[in-house]
Amino acid sequence: MKLPEPCGPLSAGVVETLRARPHGPHAVPEPRAMGDVTYPLTDRDFQLALWVLYELHYRGFDDVDDPHAEWDPLLLVSRAALERTFEHTVRQLVQDTPAEAPALDDLGDTPTAQVTAALVRMTARSGPSELAQFLHRRATREEFQAYLSERAVYHLRESDPQSFVLPRIGGAAKVALAELQYDEYGGGRAERLHQALFARALASLDLPTDLAPYVAQATGATLASVNLMSLFALNRRLRGAAMGHLAAFEATSSLPCERILRGARRLRLPDAVADYYDEHVEADAVHEQLAIRGICATLVEDEPELAPDVILGATACLAVDGLAGEVLLDGWRSRREDRAAG
Numbered sequence: 394m395k396l397p398e399p400c401g402p403l404s405a406g407v408v409e410t411l412r413a414r415p416h417g418p419h420a421v422p423e424p425r426a427m428g429d430v431t432y433p434l435t436d437r438d439f440q441l442a443l444w445v446l447y448e449l450h451y452r453g454f455d456d457v458d459d460p461h462a463e464w465d466p467l468l469l470v471s472r473a474a475l476e477r478t479f480e481h482t483v484r485q486l487v488q489d490t491p492a493e494a495p496a497l498d499d500l501g502d503t504p505t506a507q508v509t510a511a512l513v514r515m516t517a518r519s520g521p522s523e524l525a526q527f528l529h530r531r532a533t534r535e536e537f538q539a540y541l542s543e544r545a546v547y548h549l550r551e552s553d554p555q556s557f558v559l560p561r562i563g564g565a566a567k568v569a570l571a572e573l574q575y576d577e578y579g580g581g582r583a584e585r586l587h588q589a590l591f592a593r594a595l596a597s598l599d600l601p602t603d604l605a606p607y608v609a610q611a612t613g614a615t616l617a618s619v620n621l622m623s624l625f626a627l628n629r630r631l632r633g634a635a636m637g638h639l640a641a642f643e644a645t646s647s648l649p650c651e652r653i654l655r656g657a658r659r660l661r662l663p664d665a666v667a668d669y670y671d672e673h674v675e676a677d678a679v680h681e682q683l684a685i686r687g688i689c690a691t692l693v694e695d696e697p698e699l700a701p702d703v704i705l706g707a708t709a710c711l712a713v714d715g716l717a718g719e720v721l722l723d724g725w726r727s728r729r730e731d732r733a734a735g
């Protein structure tokens with residue numbers, strides 16, 4: 394893919410720096426521009442700048458010639474500055490939603506028992522989201538397609554962030570994560586790679602299957618939900634949070650996928666759309682157990698000091714993904730109101 398069009402001073406700083414390399418000035422995006430960011434979790438410019446820097450660690454950009462850009466020390470300085478603000482805001486959000494994160498001490502005698510109970514409790518509380526219910530019963534075909542387009546930013550790279558965690562953990566947790574990722578990567582069959590299943594769903598609706606057009610229109614909150622996974626997975630110190638995030642993500646996926654599947658059938662969308670969600674109704678019910686009991690519980694058995702981070706990651710997942718869902722729903726609602734008024 395090509396570098397996205399910037400949408401403000403931060404993303405312009407990153408994109409222009411990358412375009413200018415290797416011959417241009419070794420400019421670092423202007424950190425003072427950060428003063429204009431009111432709320433990093435919904436600020437598209439902020440999140441796009443961070444997304445571009447993270448993408449250098451995934452598949453990169455066709456129009457960035459310099460193969461050394463990924464580990465350029467000055468770009469890493471920029472990434473760290475954005476990450477610090479991002480992480481601070483996420484921690485603040487988690488602190489402000491204490492109802493989601495139960496106190497570990499009350500939940501058992503060992504970190505393993507505490508983390509397992511906390512994850513089960515946190516994720517059981519959230520039924521199918523309002524967004525999934527909307528897609529099930531009310532969304533038009535156009536709104537359903539808009540949902541797929543928004544989520545494409547994640548699903549076309551589905552499960553890739555978590556693969557960075559494999560070398561960062563050991564023992565039973567590593568084995569369980571490898572098992573989960575093997576499923577996500579098609580269980581040995583290229584045509585069942587979940588990223589490919591999603592691309593096929595997009596193609597069946599005549600939507601593009603490359604990432605660029607989706608990044609170009611994604612909201613700041615959607616980019617934040619994807620960046621959150623990279624933040625946790627690319628920083629070894631946050632490996633516990635990465636796995637807590639994965640557990641919350643998998644444990645709150647099966648029920649919504651079932652609703653979305655029914656929405657796809659209601660709208661008589663092509664089989665490829667149903668196939669993606671059908672696969673996840675069953676797979677994610679299994680992944681929920683694997684992630685909570687196989688990965689997180691055994692991880693804190695090995696490294697008990699990671700317990701609070703596991704809960705941080707799970708809480709952040711629910712809060713940030715919830716925010717992205719709200720932004721989408723609000724957008725559709727106001728468009729419906731505009732149409733009704735006009």
Ligand SMILES: [Fe+2]
Nearest residue numbers: 551577587673
């Ligand atoms: Fe998947």
Ligand SMILES: [Fe+2]
Nearest residue numbers: 643676677680
């Ligand atoms: Fe899954």
